[in-house]
Amino acid sequence: MRDLLLILLAALGGAAVVWLPGALLLRLLHRRSITLNICVLLAVTVLAMLAGVFAVAGGMFISPHDLTVLLVVVPLSGLVSLAIGWWLGRRLARSAMWAEDARAHERQVEASRRDLVAWVSHDLRTPLAGMRAMAEALEDGVVSDPATVAEYHRRIRTGTDRMAALVDDLFELSRINAGALRLSPVDVPLGDVVSDAVAAAAPLAAARRVRLVTEPGNWPLVRASEPELSRIVANLLLNAIRYSPSDGTVTVTGGRDAEGGWLAVADTCGGIADGDLPRVFDVAFRGAKARTPAGDTAGGGLGLAIVRGLVEAHGGRVEVRNVAGGCRFEVRLPA
Template sequence: MQKIWSRHLRYTLAGLAGSAFLGFYLGYPVYGLIAGLSLYLLWTLYQTRRLSQWLTDPITADEAPQSTGIWGEFFEKLHKLNQNYLHTQDRLRTRIDRIQESTNAMRDGVIMTDARGGLEWWNGSAEHLLGFRRTTDQGQFIYNLIRTPAFKSYFDAKDYREPLELHSPAKPHIHLQIQISLFGEDDRLIVAKDITRLYQLEQMRRDFVSNVSHEMRTPLTVISGYLETLADNADDLPAKWRRAINTMATQSVRMETLITDLILLSRIETGEHAANDAPTNVDSLVQQVCQDARTLSGKSQHDIRFEASSQQWLDGDENQLRSAFSNLIFNAVKYTPAGGTISVSWSVDSHGGHLSVKDTGAGIDQIHIPRLTERFYRADPSRHKDTGGTGLGLAIVKHVLINHDGNLEIRSELGEGSEFICHFPAERLVTSALAAPTHQTSDEDKA
């Protein structure tokens, strides 16, 4: 390119020198130079016009204009750049078409929005699941089409660690799981998954557990009643029957405890056991539970300590909270060796309220912690006979905390004991000064 410019410059200067020499020969050197410059300017304008027509006319874009010198080289270079651009554009368009075809083949709905929620693109499954229409919904805000307050709050919160479940706005019988990912400058990639079958199976499971638990309670009550009668009159029975009756009575108590926990968990999950939120004195409630835990400890003589660094109350269902706290503290008693220490504390900071239950037991392997709140899951099944638990305690704790907008944190290492922490949001905290009048009034009403 440098050589072409040098040659073009030499030719241009030679032409101008020739024009000036011709003008000098005719007696008008200045006019000769002006004439040469004018011809060069006209030629340059002509080539510029050809360039403009070539760039603006798509019909002639495939072939470069023919010229000589620097303009010929210029046209050739631009033609190569244009061809490369067209090839790159075709390649990118092919990739985009392939991506769109693959996403359209997905059963999950995929939606792209800008930072404000304006719809930019969605696949065919999104049209089916959410009822979007390409002719009218392009550019619309997604929360104007999914008119669910929970979705608007989820979209604006930017906390997408957990998915959101809701019914389809276009087909209410379809249950969807919404997962949002941030990209670019707060743009959103939204995936809507049809989990109707899983939702129905889960509902069937809950109904089955609830119905079976209720149906089993009546015959078990009858069996327990007769076993209790036989145990009271064990002296009148042969000796070989006494042990069998005592064993059956013990197992019937265990079954009754299991059924009670199943019914409680079912009610909490299905909402039948609706939360009656009211200011709850956590300090007083936990002290009562700790006193029950000392009774449960009995001869094991556990050192159960309680410390409250805050007098703030908690807005929640006292019965549910009692059940959750009891499960955590009683579990600590069951799984801590005799003479061990169980530390319970209630504290408040800028993030909310925290109830901690820490023991000096054997600890739990890290691989079990993610599944501890599953129903009937046990980190060490061999402990079942010694503790007599149902395997539902932590599942109940988890659902109680969900009903109170909280979460359960589990810290444990083998040989180092365990710590279970209930975290409650700051919005649920109530100052004791505001809560006390309500509590006193209820006591007077009871009196």
């Protein structure tokens, strides 16, 4: 019993000689990588075991043969432990980084959701208040001359159309963000989709005195869902027309290269501030005040966000850059 107690005390003393500085080292490394901390922990554990073995051997409790065996087994076990610890440490580090990225993304999404709710509430409240006031004026007979009544009816219809478009955009964006978007990819002639979108946007362009130009080119076949691709092209055209001044020009080009099919819409908006370029595809971003036409209430700030979501759902990408006199949106899709 006395020998067992002495062995225990010797082993504890030898291990303590290593564990005390090891604990201090781990404390100093607590802000360093997880892999480094796990490797240091395992190294301290193996060294503490060796120190305990040497302390017991020094007390003549272990034969020279047994000591040799231990000095071979323990270091080999330590090397295996360090290798496993390094591997596990890297896995834990990746998991920790993924978890932190997921938390940061969740916080960002939650902040965006709050901003979107506040923005939608504001964007709906203003036209609703005006429509309600005009409806009450018509109902109470405050206005009776045909011209004013017709103008009130026109404004109510315009406000209704705008809110309906906003609700449609919100529904589309919610499908994209919720992962509920179901695409049916087929081989689509990009030139035909562009031709239809240009024809649909022509009346708005004419009303704003903006010239629409489609440059002839080698329009490719792309792998896409046709309704969503039409929405992409239409949103880009409407955005370009909206921000181009009177007598401006919107140019649509397309083609094929080594990466696949591409489509570009260039306008004469005067360019986008460098600080705003990274935010162009954000939800509810409408650009600088100087770039937004005075009194313009069209557009809800969702069109380009929808474009990015739909393009990425197709496995493509969309980019924007400033060019001479305006900016250029480029969409790349799988051929």
